[in-house]
Amino acid sequence: MWVQRFLSRSAGQLKTFSRQISVRIVNETNIEVLEENDRKPLTFPGVWLRDNCLCEDCFHGSSKSRKLDWDNFDTRIRPVTLEANEVTKEVKVKWSDSHESSFSLDWLKERSFQKERQKDYLREFYRPATKHWSGAEFQEIARHFSYEEVMSQDSVLMQWLQALAVYGVALLRNAPLDEGVVRRLAERVGFIRRTTYGEEFVVQAKPGAQNFAYLSLPLPLHTDLPYYEYKPSVNILHCVVQTDSPGGSNMLVDGFHIADILRRDHPEDFERLCRVVVDWNDIGSEDGREFHNIWRAPVICLDAEGRYTRVNHSVPQRDSHFNVPLAEVLPWYESYARFVRLAIADSHAFKTRPGDVLTFNNIRLLHGRTGYDDSEQNPRYIVGAYLDWDIIYSRLRVLKKRLGGGKI
Numbered sequence: 001m002w003v004q005r006f007l008s009r010s011a012g013q014l015k016t017f018s019r020q021i022s023v024r025i026v027n028e029t030n031i032e033v034l035e036e037n038d039r040k041p042l043t044f045p046g047v048w049l050r051d052n053c054l055c056e057d058c059f060h061g062s063s064k065s066r067k068l069d070w071d072n073f074d075t076r077i078r079p080v081t082l083e084a085n086e087v088t089k090e091v092k093v094k095w096s097d098s099h100e101s102s103f104s105l106d107w108l109k110e111r112s113f114q115k116e117r118q119k120d121y122l123r124e125f126y127r128p129a130t131k132h133w134s135g136a137e138f139q140e141i142a143r144h145f146s147y148e149e150v151m152s153q154d155s156v157l158m159q160w161l162q163a164l165a166v167y168g169v170a171l172l173r174n175a176p177l178d179e180g181v182v183r184r185l186a187e188r189v190g191f192i193r194r195t196t197y198g199e200e201f202v203v204q205a206k207p208g209a210q211n212f213a214y215l216s217l218p219l220p221l222h223t224d225l226p227y228y229e230y231k232p233s234v235n236i237l238h239c240v241v242q243t244d245s246p247g248g249s250n251m252l253v254d255g256f257h258i259a260d261i262l263r264r265d266h267p268e269d270f271e272r273l274c275r276v277v278v279d280w281n282d283i284g285s286e287d288g289r290e291f292h293n294i295w296r297a298p299v300i301c302l303d304a305e306g307r308y309t310r311v312n313h314s315v316p317q318r319d320s321h322f323n324v325p326l327a328e329v330l331p332w333y334e335s336y337a338r339f340v341r342l343a344i345a346d347s348h349a350f351k352t353r354p355g356d357v358l359t360f361n362n363i364r365l366l367h368g369r370t371g372y373d374d375s376e377q378n379p380r381y382i383v384g385a386y387l388d389w390d391i392i393y394s395r396l397r398v399l400k401k402r403l404g405g406g407k408i
């Protein structure tokens, strides 16, 4: 039955501000909360509410952490009595273990179990929903930001990170031409991600290069470091000097868009590329340290809910070891060749200018570079670094809580 309190009715002037709150126990374990004029009540599982009791015995306020004794937690816990206070906007629960909890209506609403509310939370706050794009749409989706504004204004920092999360690419303009830009930018977000190749790295033609990227040859589409379990998330490429030769353009493709095409038009290829585990590797040495990295993962990786988490693609960094059943080999090659050809056909080429900082999602976009004629008269000098999504999303959430919004 509904338990109603009429506190606001007796305090006349509060009546216009307070909405009547009704609470009731349903199915002996759940709690329903209905605010006046709302059509649907909010339903909360009792076990979850007890687990999330906010009292001092159950919750450590300053670290915002649960400290409930979980060794003895009763999953069969039941609410016994309920009370709603319309002035303080709180719901009090007495439990079958004699404990008492109190929850504010706002706290409850923010944790609504309604499907749409959960979707909104995940889309707006957990990780912004991605929007996939074809190469022809690049100019429409590519957002440009001023480097100085990103560095000095939190709202612009938030917009940049939001664009990066949604589209997987964003360009900063008019950065100074010193080698410290990528570090300052990474530190504006959080901190730089170190890899085998160091923290900042310079992409220029190098004699005796240890990495394929350090040649002036065309660099086919790829994702960086597919041979890491914990891959660097976002590439920051600061153009300091750009070659005058016709080449040296960046190529970008939205790997999630290519996966969408496969999923729609070639479901068997899609399924195979999601399932067959590929060995990716990198062998070499940097600054005198030898390394041999291997990570095994499909080309298209999905999470438990079937959403893309990453794509892996690299011709040079695919291992000659291929630990799959014989019968899988040829079909996999066919499917992978289709993926790569679709990606090449959809790639968008453009040339960054000195002062541009190209930022893109390394575990979503494929990137490459057209060949160029490197010489003393025709140099090309790009400074790169990586950031991780954990650090970016965290910064984005903190900014959204402080500034609100951030939709793109």
Ligand SMILES: [Zn+2]
Pocket (backbone or CB within 6 Å): 053, 054, 055, 056, 057, 058, 059, 099, 100, 101
């Ligand atoms: Zn408690």
